[in-house]
Amino acid sequence: MSSTFSKPExxxxxxxxxxxxxxxxxxxxxxxxxxxxxxxxxGGEFIGVVYKDEDEGEVSYDFNMAILAMDLPADA
Structure with missing residues (x-):
């Protein structure tokens, strides 16, 4: 079950x-x-999303960051 982020949280x-x-x-x-x-x-650039999940009274957070292959450094 999802839950709302509070400002202090x-x-x-x-x-x-x-x-x-x-x-x-x-x-x-x-x-x-x-x-x-x-x-x-x-630094003001979007890098991902963090989700809050609450299940049976337990709260956890999931940080999701997509990385495009074109953004990776060239092969050494």
Whole structure:
């Protein structure tokens, strides 16, 4: 079952991601259409979506980041 992000919860998750990836430029941005997820940006550039899931009282978050093959560095 999905659940809505609260502002304090999004702030805590943003801080966690910033600390985990050692990057203060990571930010969570509310989505207008979907209240159970937030856009993840890095320096203002969209990099993915984090989803909130609540099941039997347990809350978890799923970070989804698509990487296009054309964005990968050339073979060495």
């Amino acid at each position: 999004a702030d805590r998750l943003q801080k966690y991601l910033q600390d985990k990836f050692s990057n203060p430029k990571i930010a969570l941005v509310a989505r207008k259409e979907a209240k159970d997820s937030a856009e993840v940006t890095l």
